[in-house]
Amino acid sequence: MTTTDAYATVIGLECHVELSTHTKMFCGCPNAFGAEPNTNVCPVCLGHPGTLPFPNEKAIEYTIRIGLALGCAIAPHSLFHRKNYFYPDMPKNFQISQYDLPICIAGHLDVEVDGAVRRIGITRVHMEEDTGKTTHAGETGRISGAEYALEDYNRAGVPLVEVVSEPDMRTPEEARAYLTELRATLLALGVSDVRMEEGSLRCDANISTRPIGQSEFGVKVEVKNLNSIRSLYRALQFEERRQRAALDDGVRLLQETRHWDEHRGITTPGRSKEYASDYRYFPEPDLTPLEPEPAWIERIRASLPELPSARRRRFEASYGLEPTQAALVGTDAAWASFFEAAVGLGADPRAAGNWLTGDVAAHLNDARVELSETKLTPSHVADLVRLLADGTISSAGAKQALAEAFASGDPIEAIVDAKGLRQVSDASALEAVIEEVIAENAGPAEQFRAGKEGVLGFLVGQVMRKTRGSANPKLAGDLIRARLQG
Amino acid sequence: MMAADGAKDSWLSDLSAHELTDLLRSREVSAAEVTEAALSRVQAVDGEIAAFLRVTEDGAREAAAALDAAAAGGEPWGPATGIPLALKDVFTTKGIRTTAGSRILEPYVPPYDATPWVRLREGGSILIGKTNCDEFAMGSSNENSAYGPVHNPWNLSLVPGGSSGGSAAAVAAGEAVWALGTDTGGSVRQPAALCGVVGMKPTYGRVSRYGLIAFASSLDHVGTFTRDVRDAATLLGAIAGHDSMDATSLEDPVPDYGDALRRGVEGIRVGVVESWLANEGTQPGVRDAVRRSIDLLAEQGAQVDPVELPHSDYALSAYYLIAPAECSSNLARFDGVRYGLRVDPGGDVERMNRATRGKGFGDEVKRRIMLGTYALSAGYYDAFYGQAQKVRTLVIRDFDEAFGRFDVIVGPTSPTVAFAIGEKANDPLAMYLCDLFTIPADLSGMPAISVPCGLSEGLPVGFQIIGPLLGESVVFQVAAALEEAVGVSERPPLAQAAATSGPPQDA
Amino acid sequence: MPLEIDIEHIAALARLDLTDEELERYRRQLPAILEAAARVGEVAAEHVPPTSHPVSRTNVLRPDEERPCLTQEEALSTAPAGESGRFRVPRIVEAE
Ligand SMILES: [Mg+2]
Numbered sequence A: 001m002t003t004t005d006a007y008a009t010v011i012g013l014e015c016h017v018e019l020s021t022h023t024k025m026f027c028g029c030p031n032a033f034g035a036e037p038n039t040n041v042c043p044v045c046l047g048h049p050g051t052l053p054f055p056n057e058k059a060i061e062y063t064i065r066i067g068l069a070l071g072c073a074i075a076p077h078s079l080f081h082r083k084n085y086f087y088p089d090m091p092k093n094f095q096i097s098q099y100d101l102p103i104c105i106a107g108h109l110d111v112e113v114d115g116a117v118r119r120i121g122i123t124r125v126h127m128e129e130d131t132g133k134t135t136h137a138g139e140t141g142r143i144s145g146a147e148y149a150l151e152d153y154n155r156a157g158v159p160l161v162e163v164v165s166e167p168d169m170r171t172p173e174e175a176r177a178y179l180t181e182l183r184a185t186l187l188a189l190g191v192s193d194v195r196m197e198e199g200s201l202r203c204d205a206n207i208s209t210r211p212i213g214q215s216e217f218g219v220k221v222e223v224k225n226l227n228s229i230r231s232l233y234r235a236l237q238f239e240e241r242r243q244r245a246a247l248d249d250g251v252r253l254l255q256e257t258r259h260w261d262e263h264r265g266i267t268t269p270g271r272s273k274e275y276a277s278d279y280r281y282f283p284e285p286d287l288t289p290l291e292p293e294p295a296w297i298e299r300i301r302a303s304l305p306e307l308p309s310a311r312r313r314r315f316e317a318s319y320g321l322e323p324t325q326a327a328l329v330g331t332d333a334a335w336a337s338f339f340e341a342a343v344g345l346g347a348d349p350r351a352a353g354n355w356l357t358g359d360v361a362a363h364l365n366d367a368r369v370e371l372s373e374t375k376l377t378p379s380h381v382a383d384l385v386r387l388l389a390d391g392t393i394s395s396a397g398a399k400q401a402l403a404e405a406f407a408s409g410d411p412i413e414a415i416v417d418a419k420g421l422r423q424v425s426d427a428s429a430l431e432a433v434i435e436e437v438i439a440e441n442a443g444p445a446e447q448f449r450a451g452k453e454g455v456l457g458f459l460v461g462q463v464m465r466k467t468r469g470s471a472n473p474k475l476a477g478d479l480i481r482a483r484l485q486g
Numbered sequence B: 001m002m003a004a005d006g007a008k009d010s011w012l013s014d015l016s017a018h019e020l021t022d023l024l025r026s027r028e029v030s031a032a033e034v035t036e037a038a039l040s041r042v043q044a045v046d047g048e049i050a051a052f053l054r055v056t057e058d059g060a061r062e063a064a065a066a067l068d069a070a071a072a073g074g075e076p077w078g079p080a081t082g083i084p085l086a087l088k089d090v091f092t093t094k095g096i097r098t099t100a101g102s103r104i105l106e107p108y109v110p111p112y113d114a115t116p117w118v119r120l121r122e123g124g125s126i127l128i129g130k131t132n133c134d135e136f137a138m139g140s141s142n143e144n145s146a147y148g149p150v151h152n153p154w155n156l157s158l159v160p161g162g163s164s165g166g167s168a169a170a171v172a173a174g175e176a177v178w179a180l181g182t183d184t185g186g187s188v189r190q191p192a193a194l195c196g197v198v199g200m201k202p203t204y205g206r207v208s209r210y211g212l213i214a215f216a217s218s219l220d221h222v223g224t225f226t227r228d229v230r231d232a233a234t235l236l237g238a239i240a241g242h243d244s245m246d247a248t249s250l251e252d253p254v255p256d257y258g259d260a261l262r263r264g265v266e267g268i269r270v271g272v273v274e275s276w277l278a279n280e281g282t283q284p285g286v287r288d289a290v291r292r293s294i295d296l297l298a299e300q301g302a303q304v305d306p307v308e309l310p311h312s313d314y315a316l317s318a319y320y321l322i323a324p325a326e327c328s329s330n331l332a333r334f335d336g337v338r339y340g341l342r343v344d345p346g347g348d349v350e351r352m353n354r355a356t357r358g359k360g361f362g363d364e365v366k367r368r369i370m371l372g373t374y375a376l377s378a379g380y381y382d383a384f385y386g387q388a389q390k391v392r393t394l395v396i397r398d399f400d401e402a403f404g405r406f407d408v409i410v411g412p413t414s415p416t417v418a419f420a421i422g423e424k425a426n427d428p429l430a431m432y433l434c435d436l437f438t439i440p441a442d443l444s445g446m447p448a449i450s451v452p453c454g455l456s457e458g459l460p461v462g463f464q465i466i467g468p469l470l471g472e473s474v475v476f477q478v479a480a481a482l483e484e485a486v487g488v489s490e491r492p493p494l495a496q497a498a499a500t501s502g503p504p505q506d507a
Numbered sequence C: 001m002p003l004e005i006d007i008e009h010i011a012a013l014a015r016l017d018l019t020d021e022e023l024e025r026y027r028r029q030l031p032a033i034l035e036a037a038a039r040v041g042e043v044a045a046e047h048v049p050p051t052s053h054p055v056s057r058t059n060v061l062r063p064d065e066e067r068p069c070l071t072q073e074e075a076l077s078t079a080p081a082g083e084s085g086r087f088r089v090p091r092i093v094e095a096e
């Protein structure tokens, strides 16, 4: 039996973001994903002897942009350092990074979990360069058992920003919300395409467990290989359980790096940092210090777009959305613009919000697709809301029309007509059907006439059956009542 | 018409660039003749001197022919056009093997050109070859080359100095008219002094380091070897200026250094570093030659006074922490993965890296990598690298204060004249003392020149003139005045013997 | 106080295979050189700022504009070993 409630979890995240500049951090090679191996390379990013780094102004601007969006102070003086260690994917066998003088320091990110706002501290945002890509070749294609390895340096030198959070998260849910919020913020800033599956957003988690009431942190475990927000969440859930069980059993936890195994759903011990951790940082002598002009910083600040947290507050205030609804449609830029387009086409905001957070979200979840990957458009949602409100379609019909819109992308009105979803709201058209139903169901009709209210539903159902669902059920009920009781 | 026979044109090899330019401009000689003269001098003497690791005669002949053809078409001659050039083998040359004097780069053919070389090639200078040097420019005697020592043209049993010993010897022996080297702790000025040529190290960042195989990035300077001060001004002018490939190269405009050469030293305030002259390691002959030169400057109207650089004693210590630390990182890239030597004993990539580096680097390079790795490692940074950088600040402050009172600071370039091959090879600390007087200007990044100022026991002595940051013009001004006062320098005996013919009597 | 230097550890950090003779030589020489160099501690006071660049310039940046790359063939022309457009290296074993 585990004493789950006796422990508290502490989580901090380190996220690496590849910036979407045209060129690499220190040379003019294209920063592009998916090219033939070793075609986006030059003597500089291959680390040839005699070459020198020359920093990309856009990458610095993007880093400041991220720092400002995260409420950081922009350092009046910062330096690049060399982080020295050997790895064949790193052409110079040192990484140009930052050490004690990063560009951005001390910010925060507000995230929403279950309708409540949590402020997560940001320790620092710094610049560095990415490494190349190693392919392990041999029988298994994995690192263990590989016979040799192949290096592609296309990615070497791509500008990378590292965002380090404070250990402020207490649950896997908070960590998931943080990463979701960070991703949405970076997307809104236009500084990265933040595709976790392509590696343009990568995240490592530090997680520790301590008994409630203890003020020192527990033993820190670093979890790597988290390739999606979902795997971050699952890995942290697993690790939280593993650490608690170990403490329950009196097993000493090791300070170590563990790898998330997506298939097995577990973390496994990874490489130890024994002597790799002596990085021998020293100031990069080939680069000059950064001292961004205050006017430049202010120009960047003025160009910041509306950020997800501000957007959520606006959606609550101007559209009357509930906080949970605003969180769902206001966090992601694609969802937010979809929502606002539907409202712009005349849809009632709360109704549009309900559709998006209800049926639309459920459909995407089932189909495992993103909103932008479907044929659904804001006018579909606007039309659904309108036709439902004016009684043209029933809510059942609306759900059916939505499903069809996902499939075909046809306009809602066309779907309603093709599928015969239009409700019969014309009394004269229904009267003949009602006469038939009464004639065929003389017994129930008599009971209703005698005052047995419960039978009305049965009679309306018969009308719906005969009209194959196209009758407006409220109108049918009213007409039956008038005919039998009037 | 001039004879095309190289031996008969050998006298051309002992002219300065500006003298050659006059002959080339008036078409009294062709670029092809100048090039043949240099190549035949190499042929005659390099077997003994071993200044060159590679002679690029085909490329040189092609380039010279193209220049002569362009001149026939009316193209004007620039000040570098047709001048035979030697490049220290730490400058990358596309398609031409570049080894930095190391086994680890033995097979390396760079895919790109160093910026200073590009500028000289575009200015029409003709590459004669790549010169020998201490491995990765680490050394003061050229004995640390993986490809054998270079011999001093003044006496073949002596070292030429280092690390740019091949470039210094080549210019001294007339194998090239001018050459590029690099100066990290004195590697241009010290061999220039020991070989009796002019060695100029400009302000840090004045010349692009792109394509210069790095030793210690914050100390590496591109420098020049020439036979006189005027050529030094011309050559520096041809390579100086901002480079969009080197973020530490300076954007400040490059003045015409030639303008300063005839100004004299009337009223120039000269600070003499007396402690360098009084140093117990400074040979009496060196002291005397430098004193005589100071007197000559005073006679020309310079105002001479002693100056103190109180922290210059600590500069050597700081240098032997900063330079190894940076080199340990700069040389990490030689791992057998992307270029150069690979030694694969079987096993994993780490074993391959270790074997490659163990076999590929020589003793001095390994010693400095070990020193630097240790000085940067956890727990020692503050005591070593951190403190050394503070000393660097103190050295700079000494200079800044001195330049408040003086236009230039002078002293010996090297405490000694050329020494015997093998004399200091097994005593690293003794070898490091060769750079005692040159290291301060590398730590502070200030321009400094070594000018021949006479002989001691038949061997050249170098006079060092240091200027404030970007003060190249005043350095050249004083250097030119001293050169004129000292009079025509003797040529090394080997070059005299090789110059088998004088200019034709009817020329 | 003589310096204790773990020469093997430093050689491993620097990825250098050293012969026994080299290990012995550096074990002897490094402390002597470092003790001479440690004189820097005599003068470098707390309030003295470090200098990492001899000439102080700041914010030297380049525009985000493409420059020509090498071709794959040029990139691999210097490689000790290559395979299908990539640099080939012996297997990578993570330290356990
Ligand atoms: Mg990082």
Ligand SMILES: [Zn+2]
Pocket: A024, A027, A028, A029, A040, A041, A042, A043, A044, A045, A046, A157
């Ligand atoms: Zn590149």
